[in-house]
Amino acid sequence: MTENLAPQHEVQKLRAVLQQHNHRYYVLDEPSIPDAEYDRLFQRLKQLETQNPELITADSPTQRVGGEPLQGFTQISHQMPMLSLDNAFNETDMGEFDRRVRDRLGLSETAEIEYACEPKLDGIAVSLLYRDGVLERGATRGDGTTGEDISLNVRTIPSIPLKLLGDDWPSLLEVRGEIYMTKAGFEQLNQRALEADEKAFVNPRNAAAGSLRQLDPRITAQRPLEMCAYSVGVVDGGELPGNHVDILRRLNHWGLKINPEMAAVSGMPHCLEYYQRLAEKRNSLPYEIDGIVFKVNDLSQQQQLGFVSRAPRWAIAHKFPAQEELTELLDVEFQVGRTGAVTPVARLRPVFVGGVTVSNATLHNMDEVERLDVRVGDWVIVRRAGDVIPQVVRVVMDKRPEGARAVVLPKHCPVCGAQVERDEDEAAARCSGGLSCDAQRKEAIKHYASRKAMDIDGLGDKLVEMLVDNGQIQQIADLYKLEHARVAGLERMGDKSAENLLQAIEASKETVLPRFIYGLGIREVGEATAKSLVRFFGTLEAVREADEELLQQVPDVGPIVARHISVFFQQPHNLESVDALIAAGVRWPEEQPKEAAAQPLLGKTYVLTGTLESLGRSEAKERLEALGAKVSGSVSKKTDCVVAGPGAGSKLAKAQTLEIPVIDEAGLLALLADLEPS
Ligand code: IVH
Numbered sequence: 001m002t003e004n005l006a007p008q009h010e011v012q013k014l015r016a017v018l019q020q021h022n023h024r025y026y027v028l029d030e031p032s033i034p035d036a037e038y039d040r041l042f043q044r045l046k047q048l049e050t051q052n053p054e055l056i057t058a059d060s061p062t063q064r065v066g067g068e069p070l071q072g073f074t075q076i077s078h079q080m081p082m083l084s085l086d087n088a089f090n091e092t093d094m095g096e097f098d099r100r101v102r103d104r105l106g107l108s109e110t111a112e113i114e115y116a117c118e119p120k121l122d123g124i125a126v127s128l129l130y131r132d133g134v135l136e137r138g139a140t141r142g143d144g145t146t147g148e149d150i151s152l153n154v155r156t157i158p159s160i161p162l163k164l165l166g167d168d169w170p171s172l173l174e175v176r177g178e179i180y181m182t183k184a185g186f187e188q189l190n191q192r193a194l195e196a197d198e199k200a201f202v203n204p205r206n207a208a209a210g211s212l213r214q215l216d217p218r219i220t221a222q223r224p225l226e227m228c229a230y231s232v233g234v235v236d237g238g239e240l241p242g243n244h245v246d247i248l249r250r251l252n253h254w255g256l257k258i259n260p261e262m263a264a265v266s267g268m269p270h271c272l273e274y275y276q277r278l279a280e281k282r283n284s285l286p287y288e289i290d291g292i293v294f295k296v297n298d299l300s301q302q303q304q305l306g307f308v309s310r311a312p313r314w315a316i317a318h319k320f321p322a323q324e325e326l327t328e329l330l331d332v333e334f335q336v337g338r339t340g341a342v343t344p345v346a347r348l349r350p351v352f353v354g355g356v357t358v359s360n361a362t363l364h365n366m367d368e369v370e371r372l373d374v375r376v377g378d379w380v381i382v383r384r385a386g387d388v389i390p391q392v393v394r395v396v397m398d399k400r401p402e403g404a405r406a407v408v409l410p411k412h413c414p415v416c417g418a419q420v421e422r423d424e425d426e427a428a429a430r431c432s433g434g435l436s437c438d439a440q441r442k443e444a445i446k447h448y449a450s451r452k453a454m455d456i457d458g459l460g461d462k463l464v465e466m467l468v469d470n471g472q473i474q475q476i477a478d479l480y481k482l483e484h485a486r487v488a489g490l491e492r493m494g495d496k497s498a499e500n501l502l503q504a505i506e507a508s509k510e511t512v513l514p515r516f517i518y519g520l521g522i523r524e525v526g527e528a529t530a531k532s533l534v535r536f537f538g539t540l541e542a543v544r545e546a547d548e549e550l551l552q553q554v555p556d557v558g559p560i561v562a563r564h565i566s567v568f569f570q571q572p573h574n575l576e577s578v579d580a581l582i583a584a585g586v587r588w589p590e591e592q593p594k595e596a597a598a599q600p601l602l603g604k605t606y607v608l609t610g611t612l613e614s615l616g617r618s619e620a621k622e623r624l625e626a627l628g629a630k631v632s633g634s635v636s637k638k639t640d641c642v643v644a645g646p647g648a649g650s651k652l653a654k655a656q657t658l659e660i661p662v663i664d665e666a667g668l669l670a671l672l673a674d675l676e677p678s
Contacts, residue, residue: 007048011055014045018061019163019255026159026226027257059134059163064156069216073148080233082125082141082176084310085293085317091272094294097316098268101296104305104313112267114297116244117274118230118259119289120317122205123180124212127233128154130173133164133254140212144310153212154179156221159228165255170238175256177229181208182286185224202394203324204288229256230293243297261285264297275318282320283386291319324383326396327351331376332363332407336415338443339523340430344369344407346380346392354384361390365427366409375404415439435475435573442468444521448476452527453519454508458501466490477580479505513540513588520578523564532556533565539590540578544569550603553628599628600675604640606631607655610648612665620668627675635660643668 005013021038025031042061049056056063088094101113125141138154140147154160157179164173181189186204193200201207211223229251232240240247245264252258261281265274275292282289296302296314305313328349335343344363351358361382363369372395374380379399384390409429413420418433431437435444445464449456456479467473472486482505488498517540518530525533536554537543543565551562568574606629612620620643621631635642635654642655642662655662663671 007052008055011045011048011052011060014041014048015060017041018045019161019165022061022158023161023165023255027161027252027255061162064158064162065218065221069218070152072215073150075142075146076137076139076149077146078127078139078142078144078233080174081310082127082144082147082233083307083312084144085120085315086311087291088316088318094272094275094316094318095268097294098271101305101314105301113301114243114264114266115271115294116248116262116264116297117271118262118293118295119278119285120291120293120319121178121180121228121230121259122288122290123178123208124205126150126154126177126179126212126227128160128175128177128227129234130164130169130175132171133167133169135160135162150212152217153214153220154227156217157225157227159226159257161255166253168238169254170235170240172234172236173238174233174235175229175251176231176233177227177256179208179212179225179227180204180287181211181224182226183288184286185226189224226287227257229258242299244295244299244302245297247299271318279320283388289320290322291317293317321353321355323354323385324381324393325351325353326379327358327382329374329376329378329380329392332369332374334410334414336413336431336437336439336443338440338447338521340432340434340437340440341365341428342409342413342420342431343428344409346374348380348382351382353382353390354386356384358382358384358390361392363392363407366407366422366429367427369407375400375406377401377404413437413439434571435577438468441473441475445473445476445479447521448519449479449508450519453515454511455515456501456508457504458497459504463490463501475577475580477577477584480509480581480584480586509585509587511586511588516540516581516586516588517543520568520574522568524561525565529554529556529561544575544578553602599626602628604629605638607633607635607639607642607651609642609651610645612643612645612668615665615668623672623676627672 018038018041021031021033021041025038045060046062049060049062086097088097098113102109102111105113107113127139127141127147128135129137129139135155136151137149138151138160139149142148155162181204183204186201186207189207190200201210207223208225211220211225214220229248231244232247232251241250243264245262248258248262261278263274265271271292271294278289278292294316295312296305302312302314307313329346330349331347332344333347335345337343343365346361346363348359348361363372363374372380372392374392374395377400379396381393381396382390383393409420409422411420412418413431413433416431416433416437416439418431418437420429421432422429431440433440435441442464445468446461448454449459449464459479464473467482467490470490472482473479482502484498484502487493487501488495490498493501514527514530514534517533518525518527532554533543537546546566548559548562548566551557551565552559554562557565601624606624608617608620608631615623624631632639635651635658637658639655639658639660642651642660643665644652644655644662645665652662
């Protein structure tokens with residue numbers, strides 16, 4: 001850019017530009033230039049600073065990561081103590097807090113207090129000291145009075161400005177906030193740790209704490225940390241606005257990140273509404289929160305209210321129900337799913353977590369059991385976040401009782417007794433009983449009847465289990481042979497419900513092909529894949545007959561799914577089952593094999609060589625591809641046709657050796673004229 005400026009001016013200009021981009025990228029989340037351009041500017045600044053070391057300043061964007069590791073952290077004392085918060089666990093606690101605030105302020109029963117509402121981030125509290133707009137020191141909260149100097153580490157966090165934007169800041173400004181790790185950052189970090197055979201972190205909070213505690217800031221720099229400001233401490237040589245929300249907005253204006261969910265509301269009912277709204281949003285937020293902090297917004301009211309021991313009277317944390325709890329693993333049982341997967345399930349001493357009582361949690365597969373090193377009798381941390389099924393996140397090893405029993409994969413299916421197989425390259429163990437296994441049969445029927453498949457109203461899980469258990473259904477098609485009297489005789493059925501059920505089953509015969517294919521329960525074939533298959537092939541016959549290679553031409557179908565589909569349609573019992581359903585009267589409108597019709601060269605591989613005088617290679621390639629052909633660069637046994645123009649050499653020779661059909665450009669033009677839609 002500014003090649004002809006004097007170095008000191010170019011350095012200044014680069015720093016200002018980089019600072020702006022950094023702010024847009026990390027604080028506003030609105031990058032304005034490509035990463036490559038940022039890198040280029042950054043490298044230029046580095047180069048100038050290497051050539052002119054006297055120009056380096058502490059607030060230069062190049063100075064985030066320091067040199068040598070520290071021996072230890074220095075203690076610092078907070079000029080203004082860093083307080084903690086009182087907790088509220090329910091609406092009664094919140095009501096009492098509001099009443100205390102009004103009483104102390106001498107306000108009436110009906111007066112409405114204005115509260116600032118912010119998510120309570122689950123991270124580590126820090127204090128950042130800015131002198132004349134430049135970051136001078138970062139410190140942990142410690143015990144509130146004495147903390148540790150973590151300046152070198154905070155400097156590596158990109159959302160912490162080394163220099164504040166603008167120039168209207170107080171000459172001394174202490175910003176307080178939370179350093180945290182996003183859920184995505186945490187996942188990535190743990191993924192990397194796993195790949196490097198290192199220990200994974202327990203949760204984002206621990207990961208953030210561990211990252212800040214590094215004596216070597218180069219390590220901290222590699223951790224995906226962020227910082228969000230939530231208040232100020234010492235302020236000197238300048239004025240700040242008179243309420244909390246405006247103060248935070250001002251901090252944001254100076255380049256600090258604040259929580260975008262922050263809001264000001266009047267009166268307790270609105271606080272509770274905000275709490276509910278965020279509770280529902282909690283799991284979709286990119287970071288972990290464990291409650292909502294409510295603060296009296298007006299600073300003069302805050303001052304009037306003051307503090308008790310270590311917490312302000314003007315703020316409270318309304319906690320969400322814990323998403324992790326400790327409980328005892330009573331047993332591990334094995335469940336058999338639709339595809340025969342044998343899944344270990346933890347039976348737990350019931351525990352209230354994430355707002356419900358949990359007594360079972362999935363352990364996924366034996367790899368997971370081994371990874372967790374979980375044994376029957378162990379104390380485990382159970383997590384239930386939102387609607388996600390409860391998980392065992394880890395074992396508390398210190399509490400392992402003597403005689404805790406190892407979890408062993410059964411050799412035989414607990415339902416049908418068939419051999420359990422475990423593939424080398426697959427996590428799941430499977431019952432080899434196929435549809436002769438009652439468990440697989442039940443699951444297959446449940447799936448066939450489910451809403452996204454044949455949508456048979458009234459055929460719930462319990463009913464399917466009863467029907468299979470008492471022998472009324474052996475295979476899916478038997479659904480269409482159910483007799484009124486026997487169904488009505490089932491527990492909790494009766495005449496009317498039996499009538500409704502049989503009607504719903506009858507109605508399901510009239511369906512569409514994608515639902516039917518999805519309902520067959522082919523491994524890895526979900527709704528979307530079933531739709532793609534129909535769009536591509538048009539008819540069930542075409543899907544049935546397709547080989548793996550052709551199946552892979554379907555959008556979204558990779559080698560594994562293609563293999564599952566092909567294997568499914570090779571197994572006699574599956575073909576019988578499909579035929580039986582069709583014989584029972586299941587039908588669907590004939591679909592147009594849209595893409596197949598429009599792509600007559602699907603599955604064919606062409607090679608272009610030599611000069612194509614009128615078309616040119618790229619147009620020829622495009623038009624062949626539009627008809628479904630693959631255009632490859634080299635001739636092999638898999639090539640279906642070579643188009644050779646003048647000057648063709650080795651590829652033509654190879655085609656001749658392999659006896660692959662060769663056409664010239666005129667031949668290609670004729671082919672295109674024939675196949676392209678007019
Ligand atoms: S205000 C005097 N606001 O919660 C007020 N704290 O339990 C002091 N925290 O140590 C804190 N998000 O680390 C406040 N929006 C937020 C917060 C928050 C998380 C943490 C903070 C503090 C702890 C108190």
